[in-house]
Amino acid sequence: MSLFPAEQLKRTLGLARSLIIYRRPGRQKPLRNLYRQFVKSGDLVFDLGAHVGDRTVAFAALGSTVVAVEPNPYLMRWLRRLATPKERIVFLAEAVGSRPGTAELALSYRTPTVSSLAADWRQTLQTRAPGFRNIRWEQTITVPVTTLDEMIGRYGVPDFCKIDVEGFEAEVLAGLTSPIPALSFEFVSGTLDQAILCLEELQRLGEYEFNAISGERRSFLWPDWQRSDRVRRWLADGPAGIASGDIYARFISAKPA
DSSP states (O other): OOHHHHHHHHHHHHHHHHHHHHHHHSSSSHHHHHHTTTTTOOOEEEESSSSSSSHHHHHHHHHHHHHEEEOHHHHHHHHHOOOOGGGEEEOOOOEOOOOOOOEEEEEEEOOOOOSSHHHHHHHHHHOOOOHHHOOOOOOEEEEEEOOOOHHHHHHHSSEEEEESSOOOHHHHHTTSOOOSSSSEEEEEOOOOHHHHHHHHHHHHEEEEEEEEETTTTOOOOSOOOOOHHHHHHHHOOOOOOOOEEEEEEEEEEEOOO
């Protein structure tokens, strides 16, 4: 689908904004320091919502093989150009959900980071989160959808899985039937029910312990890893005024038969 000049300009400016934020000099070293505790040479990593590939590059630099998943075809073209080393990266132009098939991806030209499969999440953000009131989703496209179980069947069990899919995180975890060693998923103020659903999906798989990072910082909020009920209460209570961030999970033990 061709765009009008004004739309093309919006999309170009949106990409430039993402590159400035996520591919700026000095960003890679703290990212690698953060992920070094989860990823080592020879590991397998799934990067779901790879965007412009800042974390894909960090994972690959640590010696892992990375499956970089990005359903936005415009971003995927740039991801293929920018993410290196190519021999350690598998590029997958699909979305991930609870079941295989297709889904409608809403694209935001100005802010491609919030392109999303989750219609309810988009509506809720605009009414509950002040920072998202001016966000617009100008185009909807149909994209193929796979599941974590299907990905594991293709590539193997990942040692770490980053999930940043704008309100679709719980749907992603619903397509997983066995625990993986470690993962992260995003939380956003105003839609914290989605993060709580993610905790519930992980409880279905086994026992995990959790920590959290505020925004784009690179250090954990708590000195000790927490159980699910503690994190659930924290999310339900606020969480401490933090607008967004990521929750990290480490597998402890399988659920009793």
